[in-house]
Amino acid sequence: MFSVIKANGEKEPFSEKKVMLSIEKARISHALAPHVLAHVKEKLYENIPTAEIYRHIIEFLGSSGHPYVQAKYGLKRAIMDLGPT
Secondary structure, three states: OOEEEOOOOOEEEOOHHHHHHHHHHOOOOOOOHHHHHHHHHHHOOOOEEHHHHHHHHHHHHHHOOOHHHHHHHHHHHHHHHHOOO
16 A cells, blocks of 8 residues: 655555545535546555645546536635635
């Protein structure tokens, strides 16, 4: 299994569950979610930054034929980047 490097520099094992939770929280279709995960898994390598995993998700959503889905996931990320209020 691959490890990922989180934004804070910590290293942890790749978690399919975390990718799926991220997709679910953005309210991405349950039918599309397994395809997103498969795309991400094809792109994995040891010590991949989580920001790159995010880019791969955005890339897939953009090519999925549903641009509104890509925008929705991007909005979720933008809100997270704002941090706690």
